[in-house]
Structure formats: structure tokens, C-alpha cells
Amino acid sequence: MSAETTAATSRRPPLWRDVRVLAWAFQLGVAAVVVAVVWYLVRNYIDNTEARGLSRDFTSWLDQPAGFPIPDSDFRQSQPNRDAIIEGFFNTLRLSITGIVLATVLGTVIGVGRLSQNFIIRTSTRAYVEFVRNVPLLALVFLAFSAIVLNAFPAPNDSWELGPIAVFNVRGSSVFWFEGENWKALVVLLAALIVMFVVARWRRAVFDRTGTPARTALWAIPIGLAVAVVVWILLGLGVTAPTRDGTRVTGGIRMTPSYFAALIALVVYTSSHIAEIVRASIQAVPRGQSEAADALALSPFQRLWYVVLPQAMRIGVPPIGNQFLNLTKNSSLALVISFPELTKVTQLATASRAPSVPAYTLLLLIYLAISLALSLIVNIVNRRLAIVER
């Protein structure tokens, strides 16, 4: 009996019922369809470009003169397309990084505000989030540009001035900034970060060895700031503050109206999403954790800093990283108000002389590279924060 069943089951089924055969046949079919579609598209592309006499060269257009100017920059239209793309890339990067920093700060403040015990704070932050989250970003961009920056900002001779910190008017806004080469500023930033990192590790080592409270932030931040100031002076960097003389604003770093409007819209929109993530991740920490902290007689600050926040971060970091990615991709919307970021520059290039397929392929690759780089950073941070399980 048992020998019979073994014999029966070990016999291979006919080909059309063999799972292994079917699986491979199915996969071959899928692959064949994909290849056929791609081949069809490429065939059409070759036919179309030949019929219209278009270039299929994927790189030479980069060295040809661009033939279009980029306003508010050093770029001249006799320069090659390559320089235009690089200019656009740095504009995208500048907008995204500034936006990420500001949106994180604003989003965290609003997210914590949503959990406030104060009725007014709780309600007003909720109204902000519920309004901004449910409105198209494109409408915010247009509103910030044409209704706020171009319409509500004052004329140059009537600018809003915040002492030496910032000057706002309809032609652009200027804020104080460092003066000198960019690499020197980068060195200052890196030096401060490295020193803070080293101090933090040292404090943790001291805590592990002796048990004296680490007080990492209390040590690292002042020391890091002091080092930054010293390096700043040693490298001979200066500070430039905006000053107004009649209608002219000199000094500081200038933000064009389109840049400023895009920044406002991106920060407002993304901050509402980050606020929701911050709120949800703090609420996701089990109540028992706070109660246990109270039972150990931790102060409210200690409870937040050592117990709730580390666990909330673990929950909140991946979705906040996604918001950073979204903000970077959404920065392409700045093209509707003619801010010369990557997509706008590509659009201008293809409108003048560059062949559209190579130019847009490059654009896709650059965005993919930015996305991959950002998600790599998020993954590394996430792995460092993740719980170490058995």
C-alpha cells in the first residue's frame, strides 16, 4: 500500500500540469511580452527620428551651446547645455535641502503642538494641518508666488526689514549669510559636526565607565559651536548682512521671488505631512512607557528625551525620510513659476535645441540617483535606530 502511494506521487505529472514547467513558461511569456513592447517602442523611436531627421546621439548635445539664458544666474546662453543642467541641479539641491531643514523644524513644532495640553495650540495646529494637507501643492505654489510674494510683499523702497537679518520686498528677499568661498563654509560645518560626534562618543564612554550622567547635548553643542567659530575665524570667512539703500538691497544672500515662493509652498505643504507623522509616532509609543518613566521619577523632560523620543524616532524616521524624498521630487513643481530648477532647465533646453529623448533620459537618471542616495541615507539612519533583537 505505502509503496504504491510513493510510486504514484513520485511520478512526474504531465507537462501541462507540472508546476515547475508552468512557472517557467509563464515567466518566459511575461519576459517575451516585455521585450516585445520595448522592441516595438524602440523601433518606433528609430523610425520617427529617421523620418524627422532628429539626432539620436545621447551625449553630444551636452557640449553644444545652450541657446537660452537662465535669469538671476551667471549662466550665459553661449555656455554648453552641460553647464545649464549643472546649474539646474544645484538649484534643485538648494531648494530641496533648505526646504527639508525648514519643513522638519516647522513640522516637528506643529506635530508636538497637536499633542499640547493647551486648547488653543492644539486646535490651531490641527486646523493648519487639516487645511494644508487637503489642498493641492500646485495651488499653494501659485498662491505663494502670485498672491503673496508678488502681490502682498512691499515695493523695494518700502521693504520689510528685520534689522541686519533679512530684507523682504517684491523683487526678492535677502538674508544674512557667510562671505567667502563655499568650501570654507563646508569645512566649518564638517569640523563642527565631527567635533560634536567625537564629544558625544566620549561622553557616552565616560557614562559607560563611571556612570556619571552623559549629558551629551549639553557638552557636544557648545563645544561644536566654539570649534565652528574658531575655524570660521582661522579660515578668514566673513559675514554679510543685507542693507537697503533706497530701492537697492546689497549684501546677504538673495532669494529670487520664484525661489522664495517655491520654498514657502514646499515648506508649508511638507510640514503638514511631517507634523502628522510626528504626532502619530509619539502617540504610537505605548502609554506604559511614559507611566514607567513617571514611576522611576524621571522629570518630564527626561521622560520625553530618554524614553518617549527615542522610541518615537524609531517609528517616525522611515516615513519622514519618505517626506524628504517627496519634497525633493515636488521641487520640480517650482517650474510652473519659472524657477530654473532641473526640470525647468531641461524643458528650456529641449525647447531650444537639445533632443528631447536624451535630455529627458538624463533628467530621469538624475532624479533616480537623488532618490536612491536619499533612501540610502534614510536606510542607514533607520538601521542605526532600529531595535537590536536577538
Next chain:
Amino acid sequence: METLPTDAALEVLPPEPARPPTAGPRDWLRRNLFRSVGDGIVTVVAGLIVAYLLYRGIRYLFVTGRWEIIRVNLRLFMVGRYPADELWRISVALAAIAGYIGVVAGFAVKRRRVTGRQLPEEVDQPRARALLATAGRLWPLVVGIALIMSMVTTAGPWLTVAGIVAAGIVGRLIGPRLPARSTLALLLVALVGFGALLLFLSAPAEISTWSGIMLNVFLAIAGITLCFPLGLLLALGRRSRLPVVRWLSILYIEVFRGVPLYVLLLLAYVVLPLFLPSSDANPSSVTRAIVAMTLFTAAYIAEIVRGGLQSLPRGQTEAAYALGLSPVRTTFWIVLPQALRNVIPAIVGQFISLFKDTTLAASAMSLIDALGVAEAATSQSRFQGQGLTAETYAFVMLLFWIGCVTMSRESQRLERRLGVGTR
């Protein structure tokens, strides 16, 4: 039951003084506004700021805002250049949709009654109170429609709203009378009805000529209907054991998630014709917009569904196999219903994003959606150069806000109904 041993020391304690009542306006004020001195200062400062903003906002709404531009262009905002003689078709279509939603709502109540999963507030509620509760739940929709109707100068929109409400109520009354096994039939009616409505609406004006918020709504409905099945397939493909299918799905999802939607739309607008046979007529801008948005959103839906699939314990699949279900039946009867239930809010969130993103599609494809109308209206000779952009954009934002808030509130309600996270 044993009684606790009496302790002499306990007996001599005086009775506790009565606690002050914890409910009452003074106590509420103390707990929510004046917990401590610092809290009091925050309350006063924030209260002043909020009061000022509210004052400015209300003044803008009723005094300083120049809403004439909206009143004059209201029809353009809502239905664009749809032929004026044929507007009744839109009214009929909206009433049909409202009636269908009413039927589904009523049917859902009946299903819950039959299966014994009724909500406490549904049992023995008088009709009038139920209607009021529905209106209260949908307050953004009610307030929004009231704001829009306050600018109406003709009778048509009033008749339309009356027809929508009437059709909704009639549908809600018919719904519970349907046989309990009508789910599939209702789904079929939705699909067939969607096609029929499209034919009905596009008879006097081609879809590619639509404009106003009507275009946004159409793009959103078409995109939502198409992206969900594609996203589902991609999610299953990404978890497939077949390497070719899995890697193709991963490639698709990662590429489409790594690229801005606006770039995809530009590709569909500028580059796509080069990849299609030159002899054929190119697909219309509306078609291309729908395709680009569908491909983009499907990648996000796939990742959300994958999250839902991963949250499901292995035991579910194993139990289904143990019962002798085939892999296909296991997937569609056991795995997907539970996995999708867990990710409803995220999926609806993605649909809301898609609705908002229809503005990008219109902008990239040079279509005149509601935002396009907002821009065009400010350059009409009557309103040009008066700085009315704030008014028009605010109105478009209101339109989108109504739609998005209603969707997200209803999804939260659905989530509670299905008992996500409560079991």
C-alpha cells in the same frame, strides 16, 4: 468571597473630603488653558494671534475679499466650457451618482444588520436624527456647497443640488430593500454605469475638451479606477516566487517611485509621440494624463499593499493551504481581504494625493482644469491687473479641500467600521 481583614488603623481615618467636580467650565478652562503660569502666557499670546488671524480671515471672507470674479466665473470653475444647453446632463449624472452612493450606503446598513455587526448609534435611530447625523458627519461638504451656492445667480445649480439630495435619500431608502447578496451586482452596476455616464456626458462635448473642476474629478476617478488593479498586481508580483516576475515588478516600482510625477507627465506630453507609430493619431492629452498618473500611483499603491501583505501572519496562508485552497483562491479569499483592510487609510491617502495631483496633470498637459480657470479668470479684461489671484486660488483650494477632507473622513469612518486595530 472572603472579606478583607479589618485593620484598626484604617478605621480611624477621617472620611476623605469631597473632591471638587471635575466637569464644568472652570475646570475645563484650568485643564485646557491655564495649567500653569507659563501655560497661561502661551494661551494669551497664542490666543491673541489666533484671534487676529480669525478676524482677518473672516473680514476677508465677508468684507475685503473681492469675490465678484468667482461669482462671474462660477460656471467656468465648475464645468468649464461644457455647452450651456447640455448642462442638464451633468445634473442628471451627479444625481445618478448620488443615488448610487445612497443605495450602497443603505445596502451596507442592511448587510451589517443581517450579519449582526451593527454600530450602536444605528440601532433604533429616528429617521430625522439619522439624516442630521449624516449632514453633521459630512459638514465640510455641506459648508462647502453652501459657500458655493451663496454665489449662484441662476436656478440650475439649486435644482441640481435638490436633485442630488433627493436621489441620495431615495437611494438610501431603496438600498436596504435589495436582496442580501447584491454585492457583485452593485459592483457591476458601478462599472457599467461609469461607462454609460461617460458616453452620456461626452455626447455633446468630447472628453478632451472638458475643463474646470469637472476635469479634475474625471481624471481622479479614471486614475483611481485604473491604478488600483495595476498596483495590486504589482504588489503580488513583487512578492511572487517567480524571479522574472519579481524583478520586473521591483524595477517598475522603484523607477516610478523615484521620479517626480511632473517629469512623467512631461514625458507623456513631449516624448511619448516619438515612441508611437507616426501614422496613428496620437492619444489625446487627457488619455496621456490618465496613463501617466495611473502608472505613477500604481507604484505607490503596490508598496502600500505590499506592507499590508507583509503584516499578515504566515499562518493565514498556511491554514488556507491546509484547508485545500488553491494558491489563487488563497490569495483572493484569504490574504487580500485581510491585507487590504489593514491598509485602507494609506490607500485612500494615495487616492487623495491622486486627486490633488490632477492639477499637475492639467498644468503639464496644457489642459484647463480648475487651477487653469483660476489663472485664466485673472487675465480676463474685466479683472486684469487687479491682483485677484488670492481670491481665485483660494476658491480652487476650497473646492479641493471639500473633496479631500470628505474622502479622508469617510475613510476613517470605514476604518472604524471594519474594526482595524480593535481586534
